[in-house]
């Protein structure tokens with residue numbers, strides 16, 4: 290498949306079929322993930338594959354996702370927001386728990402921070418985070434090439450989740466990624482239209 294086609298195909302999906310994903314696709318996508326650029330040449334990344342209901346329920350509990358969301362409250366919260374952004378949040382927020390439960394696999398991407406995240410002061414200090422996101426994009430593109438999609442959920446309660454998953458204290462979670470085949474009625478949200486020429490600058494900001 291052409292690169293442009295795969296890049297266009299990758300979209301965030303939060304509604305999954307229960308169909309299993311082959312280990313070959315997962316292995317291929319992780320191998321490609323490890324080809325991403327890395328700030329220190331070390332590729333300090335690990336993938337935890339969550340496929341048991343018990344582990345998914347633990348994730349939901351540690352991330353405080355049990356409660357159902359009041360859609361009216363959400364509408365009020367986002368009423369003055371950009372319309373494309375508002376539509377995304379109104380669709381996404383109520384699905385956070387369900388997408389973890391329904392995805393056949395949830396992948397947790399772990400990285401080694403250069404310094405503790407809460408002590409970072411410069412972009413340079415965050416090179417480890419930048420690198421792991423290059424890795425995540427390779428992973429998502431490689432899945433999309435095989436009609437498998439994901440959604441990058443960022444943990445809010447990272448220490449509790451790390452503790453539940455027995456992740457060493459000196460490592461961090463970059464993203465929790467439910468992955469699967471699209472449900473027949475999966476919502477694909479409108480991407481914001483960007484005027485690309487306006488975003489390209491030559492020699493200085495003009």
Ligand SMILES: Cc1cc2nc3c(=O)[nH]c(=O)nc-3n(C[C@H](O)[C@H](O)[C@H](O)COP(=O)(O)O)c2cc1C
Nearest residue numbers: 299300301302303377381382385440441442443480
């Ligand atoms: C750093 C980052 C954090 C994100 N966090 C969440 C999240 O917590 N929950 C969620 O449902 N989607 C999350 N997303 C997915 C975005 O909502 C999605 O990428 C965006 O709406 C654009 O849609 P697209 O990926 O289909 O182009 C996140 C994406 C990124 C890159």
